[in-house]
Amino acid sequence: MKALTLIAILVAAAAAGMLVGGTPLPAAQIAWALAHPHASGVVGAIVWQLRLPRVCVAATVGASLALCGAMLQGLLRNPLVDPYLTGVSAGAAAAIAVAILAGASPAATPAVGFLAGLGAALLVAALARRGGGIDGTRLILAGVSLSTLFAAIVTLAVVRAQSGDYASTIVAWLAGSMAGRGWRELETVAPYVTAGAVLALWAAAPLNALRVGELRARSVGVGVERAQWIILAASSLLAASSVVLAGLVGFIGLIVPHLARRLVGSDSRVLLPACAAIGATLCIVADAVCRRIVAPAELPIGVLLAFIGVPTFLYLYLRPAVRSGSGVRG
């Protein structure tokens, strides 16, 4: 029942996202255009080339980041972990900032970010390696340390860029935005998002066992080292893909897993799909609001999510006498 509700909300959010844009379009026209993908005309072009891909981008980003967060929080048994812990975002941001400063073609920027993000994740994983697996504490320390270093590189790039026209481009990437993203970017990341999602499905059962501790998980047959590498690979692919699609979008990967646990409990077989649905919904709605609230300009989605999402989350978690049901203890 909860699954159907989440899907219904996601569909409603997508429908609402389709309604928002620079040109007011009635819902009936949008529905007609959706039903006739090969029809010519302005409405069809707006729906199929602008709005639908934008909603799909938002859904992909939200679902990817939420899946990442849920997997990493479960693997490291740490509720403060977010998808960018592995250095993906900071590495990508630093590479993108340097690339923009060096005058790289805008078309090449996403690929640079994707590769640098994965490279940073590999570096963090290598530093966190112990024996055949990964040490959680070392992973967090390496991720935080390298992210700080990458952030310093970004700051340096922004300072250098003040003299040219590059600063606003770099800041736009850092603040997160889906403006101008479409089918081409989705096609680029589709294989990686698909691979990440399949690996996430694989991770569901091991993550469930890890809820009772690593030793017990090993005792019931979980190959913990293998699970660590697979989850790290999945989260890196998903996070790097989301960076390509939307730059740095914070909050979703940290908070959505918490909200999902409150709603459906911590069973990863339910939690992971729920995270994907809630993350997608949240991102679609936030992107629509960003497009609408200061139209014709756009608010960076990261800013909106922080201003609205963080107080909401704090209210949910820090209010007295929380009744958590089957979710995480507050």
Added chain:
Amino acid sequence: MIELRGVGLGIGGHDLLAGIDARVETGEFVAVLGANGAGKTTLLRAIAGLHPADGGAILLDGRPSSRLAPLDRARLVALVTGDEVLLDALRVRDVVSIGRFPYHRWWEWRERSSDEAAVARALSAVRIEALTERLFSTLSAGERQRVWIALGLAQETPIVLLDEPTSHLDVRVAHEILALLRGLTRAGKSVVCALHDVNEAAAYADRIALLGDGTLLAIAPPEELLVGSLLERAYGIAMEHVRLPDGRLRVFAREAVSASSDAHRNRAPSA
């Protein structure tokens, strides 16, 4: 059946145990005793395949433990360890169901009727059916220990290893749990259990494996092991032997023997 042939174990680069030869038969209850740091936990983890042996071989039902795939091993041996803070708010059923992990491929997400039956049997064996829907975090220490044992039982393995399952438990609950383990052997399981209390081990185990001086000092029935000086050697403290009115032998650290127990011993009829 468990067989250890010349097993050596180390931890953190230090040798801990060497030259261990032992055999635990099907349906046998072996208690592992030894001072703190003697290597009880490491030995159990090594048998469970979760700690590499530095030398020798550990055989589970005739198969080398080190060559077993994790899932195959988890269908052969269950390790029950002590309490732990859980991040997630899990119900008792959720925790015990994790014992069914070795019976599923990664894409088999749905619980089968055999899983539900195994979980129900495990909950029934430790008599916590009434707690099935309770949050684990709301349970007492004794109830939690039963849940951990149920998780191990849900694995439905012929070998069950337990690391100090009676720690932090009151006398009544500790004895209930040991009686439960005794019952498992009657169902054909081999049970190896690290314990701190010598008398608990003597009361329930078929044999006691005594660790000390970096090796297995002895593995013998309680009556044989308690009367010698090996216990004093293992624990580094003088022991007092007391024969109960029913003829059973109990031991106490000499300094802890009170005047009242002396009086009781004096009143006890001679065997």
